Amino acid sequence: MRAISESRCFGGVQGVYSHASQVTGCDMTFGLFLPAEAETQPVPMLWYLSGLTCTHENAMTKAGAQRWAAEHGVALIFPDTSPRGADVADDEAYDLGQGAGFYLNATQAPWAPHYRMWDYISEELPRIVTANFALDEERQAITGHSMGGHGALTLAMRLPGRFRSVSAFAPIAQPTQSDWGRKQFTAYLGEDELSWRDHDATHLMNEYGCDGEVLIDQGATDQFLDLLRPEALANAMMRRRQPGAFRMQAGYDHSYWFVQSFIPEHLAFHAEALWR
Amino acid sequence: MRAISESRCFGGVQGVYSHASQVTGCDMTFGLFLPAEAETQPVPMLWYLSGLTCTHENAMTKAGAQRWAAEHGVALIFPDTSPRGADVADDEAYDLGQGAGFYLNATQAPWAPHYRMWDYISEELPRIVTANFALDEERQAITGHSMGGHGALTLAMRLPGRFRSVSAFAPIAQPTQSDWGRKQFTAYLGEDELSWRDHDATHLMNEYGCDGEVLIDQGATDQFLDLLRPEALANAMMRRRQPGAFRMQAGYDHSYWFVQSFIPEHLAFHAEALWR
16 A cells, blocks of 8 residues: 555545555555544544546545544545556446446446456455554444445445445435436446346335435435436335435535535534444 | 413413404414514514324423524414314314314315314414514414424415425325325315315425425334325425425434424524524
8 A cells, every 4th residue: 555645634634545456456546534533543434435437536625524524533535436547448438437436346348357346345445444544443434425325325235234324415316217327237237137226225225224324415406316316215215214314405516515515414423423 | 362371481471372263163272482582573483283182282382392482583383283162073083073173174064164274274373363463474484293294284385485494293294195184184175085185295295395495304213104104205305306304313203202302403494494
């Protein structure tokens, strides 16, 4: 593992690190914010999964999360959204290939060799960060934006016991019924739609639900609402009696201005679960 | 109008009043909390509609709302839930007749003569309270619990422009599909189910939505969840992109302990809209 940069930030350290990933078969970069408390003790950690086209950098620089993570003594991890590199398969579309890993393990050519973001986020990267930094693996939470909200929700529901709380900003809520999902699942997982269901938050909510509370914010004037399908997930949450809240925020769109506006409440929400 | 009692409460006055209602054809009683600000100026008002079996008294004594209404300078009105009296039709069941008006105008015998709670809450009582107390009719909001949540939502959606904000605690969210609704609508409105739709919050949300923001709290272990059908209304809210929040509160049941726990947040929510 190699430190690309480390900068003082709200009394803690904002770092960017790179490592050779065995899972994805390429070098991977991630951002990590450690609050001041990490100098003396392991701290709880919040995963932030990003959306289509993003690298580790977008949320790190634009979500405005560090101030609140520092206030609550919580670390932030910003992984990349896909494998990268000249020998990694890609597509000209912004929503397939590099920058669009969809947090799953691809089974189809040409994606299968490198596109293993599920294993990377759920197994390899947690091992690496907990081995190298003062992080308490018993206290993890997860959030994400758009495709990253999809990732956060699906990881939380398929890894019961791992995350104490889960939240999402404008998640892709029902990808098996959306053009943000059907195209990618067909490419990465193949034509058998049964294999897609483990990556559909609405399906997983209907079948399993989340251990802890769930907080979801969605902009009411989000330009991608028809692709996100919040109504399906809200229905599933309430049908399951899933503790949590689904909020439709008047006037907000899909941008990081939306994320930035509500990140303080998400940090407070996770901190309550992480420090309980 | 006759004052039954007036008591100092959080610097204001908690009163109980009775009047002969032309609409319901009987004496009606209501509770009214006026904050201290009402001594010098008209204050904004929050309607609190109660649930099955309640009179004006239950929420007034058990919701714990006055402290927060005083803090925000907001008046509270607690109407009764039905006409009352020996010559008013009734039924032995707790969920039909007296204490179960469902906030509609009955068209069927024997209910039609007195059961006109829609007109009472939407027309007569507002006239009476604004004529007799320092209340600002331009600044109204509405909330309610269970059957009263149904009333709050349906009044807000069918009287656009009247209420700046609407909230509900464990509302009967889709009465046309619930045993809390079908029986009563058949009795009060007759067999024609088309006439029921104007009293179904999920239908109205699909068709019209609310002007302002909507806040709904529901207990996740409410013993009446199958009758309340929160999943239908949550789906309709998100499908409509209705600004607001639908929250499923872990461990709470249908009681006033649930209402009391979240009334501070509802008062803050309404105060923000009323004092904007």
